[in-house]
Amino acid sequence: MNGFGYAVDALAAWLAGGEPGWIALTIAVLAVWVVPILLLVFPIAALGQILERKIAAAIQRRVGPSSAGLDGPLRFGFRVLLFFLPRARQDRIFAAFCNLRPVRSLLLVSRRLGLGQFVADGIKMLGKEDIVPTGADGIVFRLAPYLALAGAFLPFCVVPFGQHLVMLETEVAALFAIAVSGIVVVALKMAGWGSGSKWSLLGGMRAVAQLVSYEVPIGLAVGGVVLWCGTMDLHAIVGQQYEPGVFSLLGWNVVQSPFLATLAAVFFIAGLAECQRSPFDMAEAESELVSGFNTEYSGLRWGLFAMAEYTEMLLIGALLATLFFGGYQSPIGEEWIVGLPVWLEVPIHGAILGVKVVTVFLVMMWIRWTLPRFRVDQVMRLSWLVLVPMCLVSMFGLAVTLLAAGGTHAGEAFGRVASRPRPDLHWLGHLAAWAVPVAIGACLVVMAKKKHGQVHPALQRLTGGRS
Amino acid sequence: MTIEASTPSGERMTLNMGPHHPATHGVLRIVVESDGEVVATCTPDHGYLHRSIEKIGECVEWPMFVPYTDRVDYVCAMNANLAYCIAAEKLLQSDPANTFVVPRRGECIRVLVAELNRISSHLVAVGAMAMDVGAYTPFLHGIAQREGVNDIFEKLCGQRLTYNYVTIGGVAYDLYDTAIDEIRRFLDQFEREMVRFNKLVTTNTIFRDRCASVATVSAAEAIAWGLVGPNLRGSGVDFDLRRDEPYGIYGELGVQVPVGQAFAGRKGSVGDAYDRYVVRLLEILESIRLCRAVLELLPPAAAKANDPIGGWQADVGKQVKRPPKGEVHVRTEAPRGEMGYFLVSDGTKALFRVRCRTGSFTAAGIFHHVMRGIFLADVVAVIGSFDIVVPEIDR
Numbered sequence: 001m002n003g004f005g006y007a008v009d010a011l012a013a014w015l016a017g018g019e020p021g022w023i024a025l026t027i028a029v030l031a032v033w034v035v036p037i038l039l040l041v042f043p044i045a046a047l048g049q050i051l052e053r054k055i056a057a058a059i060q061r062r063v064g065p066s067s068a069g070l071d072g073p074l075r076f077g078f079r080v081l082l083f084f085l086p087r088a089r090q091d092r093i094f095a096a097f098c099n100l101r102p103v104r105s106l107l108l109v110s111r112r113l114g115l116g117q118f119v120a121d122g123i124k125m126l127g128k129e130d131i132v133p134t135g136a137d138g139i140v141f142r143l144a145p146y147l148a149l150a151g152a153f154l155p156f157c158v159v160p161f162g163q164h165l166v167m168l169e170t171e172v173a174a175l176f177a178i179a180v181s182g183i184v185v186v187a188l189k190m191a192g193w194g195s196g197s198k199w200s201l202l203g204g205m206r207a208v209a210q211l212v213s214y215e216v217p218i219g220l221a222v223g224g225v226v227l228w229c230g231t232m233d234l235h236a237i238v239g240q241q242y243e244p245g246v247f248s249l250l251g252w253n254v255v256q257s258p259f260l261a262t263l264a265a266v267f268f269i270a271g272l273a274e275c276q277r278s279p280f281d282m283a284e285a286e287s288e289l290v291s292g293f294n295t296e297y298s299g300l301r302w303g304l305f306a307m308a309e310y311t312e313m314l315l316i317g318a319l320l321a322t323l324f325f326g327g328y329q330s331p332i333g334e335e336w337i338v339g340l341p342v343w344l345e346v347p348i349h350g351a352i353l354g355v356k357v358v359t360v361f362l363v364m365m366w367i368r369w370t371l372p373r374f375r376v377d378q379v380m381r382l383s384w385l386v387l388v389p390m391c392l393v394s395m396f397g398l399a400v401t402l403l404a405a406g407g408t409h410a411g412e413a414f415g416r417v418a419s420r421p422r423p424d425l426h427w428l429g430h431l432a433a434w435a436v437p438v439a440i441g442a443c444l445v446v447m448a449k450k451k452h453g454q455v456h457p458a459l460q461r462l463t464g465g466r467s
Numbered sequence: 468m469t470i471e472a473s474t475p476s477g478e479r480m481t482l483n484m485g486p487h488h489p490a491t492h493g494v495l496r497i498v499v500e501s502d503g504e505v506v507a508t509c510t511p512d513h514g515y516l517h518r519s520i521e522k523i524g525e526c527v528e529w530p531m532f533v534p535y536t537d538r539v540d541y542v543c544a545m546n547a548n549l550a551y552c553i554a555a556e557k558l559l560q561s562d563p564a565n566t567f568v569v570p571r572r573g574e575c576i577r578v579l580v581a582e583l584n585r586i587s588s589h590l591v592a593v594g595a596m597a598m599d600v601g602a603y604t605p606f607l608h609g610i611a612q613r614e615g616v617n618d619i620f621e622k623l624c625g626q627r628l629t630y631n632y633v634t635i636g637g638v639a640y641d642l643y644d645t646a647i648d649e650i651r652r653f654l655d656q657f658e659r660e661m662v663r664f665n666k667l668v669t670t671n672t673i674f675r676d677r678c679a680s681v682a683t684v685s686a687a688e689a690i691a692w693g694l695v696g697p698n699l700r701g702s703g704v705d706f707d708l709r710r711d712e713p714y715g716i717y718g719e720l721g722v723q724v725p726v727g728q729a730f731a732g733r734k735g736s737v738g739d740a741y742d743r744y745v746v747r748l749l750e751i752l753e754s755i756r757l758c759r760a761v762l763e764l765l766p767p768a769a770a771k772a773n774d775p776i777g778g779w780q781a782d783v784g785k786q787v788k789r790p791p792k793g794e795v796h797v798r799t800e801a802p803r804g805e806m807g808y809f810l811v812s813d814g815t816k817a818l819f820r821v822r823c824r825t826g827s828f829t830a831a832g833i834f835h836h837v838m839r840g841i842f843l844a845d846v847v848a849v850i851g852s853f854d855i856v857v858p859e860i861d862r
Contacts (some may be wrong), residue, residue, distance in 0.1 A: 060607040143578050198482055202843070205503070278601060280675055288599075290489060372674045373601025375844045376504050416504065455670060456730045462748050463670055464662040 004209035008032045008455030027308055033167045035129050044354075045310035046118040051366050053112060059186050059369040065114025071098070071192060073119050093281060105156035121303075128303065133194030136296065144191035145297065151183030152311035159318045160235045162349035164329050172196040174222050179216065181274070183212045184312065188283065191305070206376060207276065208282035213383040214273040214280075220391035221267040225253060225323045227398050228260060238327030248334035252326040256436040257401055261396035264324040266387050267395075268360070271316035273379070275309060278368035317360030323355060330352040401433055408439025484846065486515045491850065492595060493857030496833070499842075501843055508837035510830045517861040527556055529787045530635055531819065537629035538860045539823055541649030542591050545584035546801040548633035549577055551823075552665035553714055554797035554808035555635045559783065570778035573637035575765045580620070580632060581715075582754040582761070583650070587616040587804035589697075589747045589754075591595050593845035595669045596744055596851030598675050605668040613662055616655045621647065637780035641768055650762065653684060654755050661751065669748060675835055678741035679731035682837040683851040684816065685738055692836065693818030693829040696804020698853055701727040708800035720760050725749035728782060740845075749853070750802075788816060799818070803827055803854055827859035 012020035012028035020028070050065065057064025062463040078094040097103060158173035170176060170406075185208055192204015210353055211333055229237045243251025254264045273280035284292030294305045321327055328349035330337055347413065374382065455463075479742040480503075485496035500507045520539055524532045524830050536551040537544040559565050569577075573602025594609030624632040632639050637643035668674050684694065689702035699706060707724040709717040728744030729735045735742070792814040798807035804826030811820040829855040838846060 056603075060604050061611055062607065138725050150789065155845065202504070228583060281601070282844065288847050369604050371602060372597065372668065372671060372677060373844075374673060375677055375842055378673075378676060452672075452733070456728070456732055456745075458749065459665075459670060459727070459730060459745065460727065462661070462745070463666040464666075 004153050006106060019020075019163050026378050033157075037167070038153070045307050045314060046122070048313070048361060049306070050090055050114055050117050051361070052368075053117070055231070055362070055365045056369045057367070061447060067117035067118045068114055069111030070116050070119075071107055071111075072116055075097075075110075087435075096452040122151040123232055125300050126304040129298075129301070133296050134198055137194040137196065140190045140194030141196075141296075142301070144187045144194060146299045147190065147306070148184050148187035148308040149304050149311070151181055151187055152308040152315060154180040154183070156318070158316075159236050159322060160238050160327055163338065163344045163348050165350065166235050169235055170233065171331055174226060174232040174237070174323075175344040176236070177315075178219055178222060181312070181315065182211075182215065184308070185215075187308075191297070195293070197223050197296050199295045200293050201287045201292045203283045203295065207293055207462055210276070210280060210282060210379055211374070213380060213385075214270045215388035217270040217391050219267050220388065220395065221263040221270065222323065224260065224391065224395045224398055227395060228256065228402070229326075230255065234322050236326075238322055238329065241326045241329060242334060242338075244335045246333045248326070248329060249331040250323065251329075251334075251358075252331075257398060257399040258441070259401070260324065260363065261395045262390055264320065266390055267320055268316075268363075270383070270387060271320065272364060272367065273383070275312045275316055275364070277313065277364050278369040280372050281373055282376060282379060294435040313361055314357055317357035317364075318353065318358055319397075321356035337416055341395070343365045395439060404429070404433075471814065475671055478502060479573055482843075491857075492855055495831070495850075495855060495857045495860065497850075498840075499843070499845070501845060504843050504854055506841055506843060506846060509835050511834050512862045515861065516857045518858075520682065520765060520862045521821050522822060524818055526817060528674055528816045529790065529818065532818070533634060534631045535631065536823075537631055538858060539825065539862055540801065540806070540827075541712045542585045542801065542856050543588035543629055543632060543802045544628065545580045546588075546631045546799065546806060548630065549581050549715075550797065550799040550801065550806040551808050552635050553799060554810050555787075556783075558810050559635070559786050560795060561792060561793045562786075563785045565783075565791070565817040566686050567781040567783055569637050569775060569781055569787065570766060570772075572641075572766050572774075573775045573779040573781070575761050576638050576722070576779060578640060578715050578717060579632055579650070579758060579761045580630075580638070580763070582757045583616050583619065583801045585754045586751055586758075587613040589751050592802070592851075592854040593744060593747050594637040596740075596854075597674065597849065599847040600674055601669075601819070602668055608660075608664055608667070612657055612664075613809055614754075615657060619653060620648070620651055621792060621847040622649075628784070634780060636783035637772075637778070639780070641772070641779045642765075643698050647765070650758065654758055658755055661748070665748065669745065675731050675734055675741060676734060677845075678744060678848060678852065681740040681841060681845050682852065683739045684771070684833065684837060688833075688836075689738065690714050692833040694799065694804070694833060695819045695829060696802070697746045698804060698826070698830055700724065701746045702738035703742075705728075708798060709777060709806060711815060714797070714799055716761070717754075719764065720757055722757065723753050725753065727773040740848055741856075743852045767820065779861065790816075791816065798824070801826065803830075803856060803859060823862055825862070827853075827855045827857070831855060831860050 008025070008028045009020070011032060012024040015027060016024035054064045056062075075094055077088055078097070079087075082090045082093060098107060105110050132141055149213075156176040157168040158166065158170060158176050168176075186323070188207040188211070189204050192200045192202075192207065195201070208348050224235060226232050231237060231240075237253075241251045241253055253260050255261070272278075276283050282292075284294060289295070294302055297305060310373075318408070330348075337345060340348065478821060479500045482499040483496065483558075484499050485491040486494040491497065496512040496515060497683045498512055502508070515743045518538065520535050523535055527535075533548055533551060540547045547843070556569065560567075590609040590613045597609075598606040620630055620632070621627050623646065624630050624640060626632075636742035684687045684692070684698075684702045686703045689699050689704055694702065701724050705724055705726050708714070708721060709720075710722040710724055715720075725746050727737050727739075729737045729739075729742065730745040731739065731741040762855055766776050768779075772778050772780045773782050790812050792812055793813040796807060800806075800807050805824065806826065807824035809820070809822035809824070810818055813819040833851070838849060841849065
């Protein structure tokens with residue numbers, strides 16, 4: 001049990017005034033865990049929206065949001081803080097504050113970055129008319145966005161944000177994350193069906209077909225990591241990737257074996273599909289299905305869907321980091337951070353995980369604004385004929401590596417979580433374990449390029465000689 | 468795949484795609500009957516943008532109809548102006564008393580603006596097709612380049628979309644002072660920009676696979692269904708009016724005509740959506756070359772507008788007030804293919820009948836034929852690949 005667990009227990013005991021019942025425990029969990037996490041993830045997801053708009057603008061050589069600054073929220077804050085003064089006084093103080101040189105330039109920067117856009121968008125969404133179409137199945141239609149959001153948020157329970165910062169430390173964390181995020185499928189289907197529109201229905205069908213198919217490679221990729229680490233506990237998986245010394249990067253799963261690197265790639269691609277991000281955004285394909293499953297949604301409910309999508313992107317980033325990229329651990333010198341006091345260690349680790357998640361987030365955006373969309377049959381083919389076989393081969397390779405490594409040594413638990421011994425290959429073994437699969441993979445890639453990669457000579461004129 | 472094989476139960480769903488749908492490029496309505504994702508039948512229903520342009524042509528004087536031709540195809544208004552003006556000139560010249568000729572400089576400027584407008588029109592076409600397939604960015608890059616053409620046209624005639632620049636007997640204004648330099652500069656940077664555009668989307672594997680072997684139209688089918696322009700050439704038919712029935716100064720320019728040849732490689736076939744798309748891109752390159760060639764041929768401006776060499780506008784003011792009786796049909800190569808005007812004059816100030824033949828109309832006619840058994844996602848790609856502009860269908 002970690003520090004936050006104690007906090008929950010203590011709060012619950014205080015609330016109940018003795019042995020806590022389930023109501024007191026629920027309130028304590030909400031107070032200690034859910035509200036702070038919501039307060040953390042919501043603004044990040046909202047800021048993600050701005051980030052996406054700015055990045056899209058940069059890729060498309062536009063400016064993007066450039067006039068909504070933080071003036072409005074700031075003024076609101078002054079109003080609240082100075083509620084005891086008359087409005088004119090409040091405004092005078094606010095104007096004086098804004099005229100301070102650093103504040104003025106900061107406000108200008110925030111305007112240029114469009115930082116206030118998400119506040120404006122939020123207010124706009126809240127103010128919109130709440131429309132439930134005539135043909136809609138009211139309850140299903142209304143329930144769907146909340147379920148989608150829940151499905152996207154719940155897996156964060158098991159993601160370790162730091163050495164002492166995991167909400168739900170359970171033996172089956174990895175399974176829990178995958179299983180719970182499956183709720184999103186139901187939510188999308190409900191949205192598609194409940195809207196009573198054919199476009200929504202088609203979008204919902206596509207979403208279900210795609211999400212169910214891509215849960216297989218995701219599950220297999222996680223399975224590979226579980227096979228390697230011997231545990232489903234995400235915190236333990238992170239703990240296993242600990243490496244003392246400056247090059248703590250070398251402890252990460254992704255550099256342990258080429259098969260794990262392959263699984264990481266598969267996880268990322270399948271994760272893109274799970275978030276319905278381009279090139280897998282068939283379910284809300286704007287040019288085909290108007291807006292897919294959320295065609296009929298407006299206002300806050302639509303906002304919840306958008307929030308769920310961004311949260312899911314954050315989730316995929318967090319899981320990718322946790323499973324393959326050392327979780328919250330620093331790539332250069334983890335040893336020193338571990339020794340820090342909790343109040344220092346938690347924000348540092350949280351920030352490191354944040355950087356990793358945002359990196360994945362950025363790559364997803366980059367892909368979204370560059371690539372066209374797959375077609376239904378191509379999406380299915382990619383999942384079942386490419387990703388799933390890749391996963392199976394990788395899992396087999398991992399098993400063989402583990403067997404060949406035979407004489408493993410008992411790894412230290414590094415004072416965190418019990419850790420299963422990792423296979424200790426001699427450096428020759430490491431070399432072979434990397435060289436052979438990489439060579440085979442390179443051969444496959446070259447063959448595939450020869451078979452599929454020919455470019456018609458006329459096209460070379462279009463691309464300036466090269467393709 | 469035949470639709471019968473894929474829908475054994477025979478249950479169909481009717482989808483109204485449009486008239487307000489993001490992918491129908493305006494207000495085209497397509498009634499799609501589908502079994503889930505597979506299209507069974509597809510019926511284009513047009514008329515939502517009908518503005519009686521042909522009837523208006525019977526009510527206004529000859530030169531006053533030129534602005535209306537802009538609205539027939541607002542994506543390539545210069546070419547639309549040009550088609551009508553050439554037809555009107557030919558009808559006027561059928562009277563031996565009318566001896567005017569379009570000045571040489573005017574002819575050069577006409578071809579120059581027509582080719583520049585072909586570039587901007589094809590940019591919209593390929594960009595919109597990329598957007599229909601799901602890549603939003605290339606569309607905006609295309610639009611950004613189109614701005615270059617629009618800026619030149621704005622300086623030239625004050626308009627950015629509906630130019631009303633080509634007139635009966637020449638063009639409305641001479642080139643402005645820095646026009647030649649600006650056009651050269653635009654062409655240079657645009658050529659570099661197209662390389663980036665093509666690397667971004669044209670050779671992208673996802674894009675190629677999305678369009679390969681989709682809505683394949685064989686050469687015989689293309690001719691039978693009356694496809695024209697890039698849609699016809701995409702099917703491998705080597706026919707271009709600029710080369711085969713040259714008008715203006717096109718005969719001196721030696722137009723090279725690209726045709727479809729299964730550009731998508733192993734997975735593609737001649738006449739598929741990808742071929743039509745690539746043919747447009749190759750035509751853009753050809754237009755760049757033609758623009759440069761025209762700039763070489765351009766005679767220096769004369770002091771008088773009706774100078775037969777350096778002028779730009781012949782005197783036709785009196786002739787169009789008392790036009791001869793007769794009828795004429797002229798066809799020109801617009802970006803969306805053959806744009807023909809059939810004019811009948813009864814000797815009064817207004818034409819007796821104006822008939823406009825456009826490429827999009829026949830292209831929309833083949834929809835129900837090529838869309839059987841394709842995926843719903845491909846419907847928009849096919850609409851994009853035929854480069855439909857709705858006012859051209861409805862007029």
